[in-house]
Amino acid sequence: MFTILPSLLSIHPAYLLPRYGNSHTRYVDRRDPVTSHPVGKKNNKSGVNNCDRSNIDAVTIHMMEIARGSAESLFDGVNAHFGVLRNGAVLHLHDESEMLFASHDFNCRSIAVEFEGNYPYDQDKDGEYRWWSDTYEKPRSKQDSPTIDQIAAGRALVKYLRERHRILYIFGHRQACAKVCPGPHLWYNIVKWGVDELGLSDGGISFTTSNKFCSGAVIPADWRDAKWAVDLTGSFSAATFSGPSPIRGNVCIPP
């Protein structure tokens, strides 16, 4: 199969991503608007901290902790190379040659992918998950799982990046900084899927890493339970959107 890689490299992601995803998977190039946007990380070029971006070998999965609807420009401030929206759009926010401060010890080696949504972001003392939207006034409702089209688009993006950059690893942000990100839904349906179906490595069941800003934690055993699986045989429904969300929320941005 590797003999077809050179031909795939020349195919534009706008054509490749829908082929890997579904009819709602859509590539949107926001790199130029982000570069000129006040909150764009336009100075994070390769070479920062002696980072050689020619050695990218990983994708790091994150959750945004926000939902902003389908207006693509509202995501220009998200500090990731790609954003995967709940409607299946894949936003290209920063060129992969830029090193972003998005994934702690994975920053130099990886491409950061943020998924839109109010996923579980914390756990209480009893281990129950808390949703970001819980911290806002009602009637904000919970978004308790990704949409079908978002998972299809996320998987399409991982497939694309694997071939475009010869990716070998797929990590959850938690492994480099002990937080919930990306949460059980995205870990099971994107990271574990990448390991099981694409042959990528998540570093192993006990793998963590750290830098001077943060130390990682292992993936909880509970996240490997099939109860988190999103059923991709269903059809997309706008009802999976939960209603209003903060325009300015806390995006998963570490030091």
Ligand SMILES: [Zn+2]
């Ligand atoms: Zn994160």
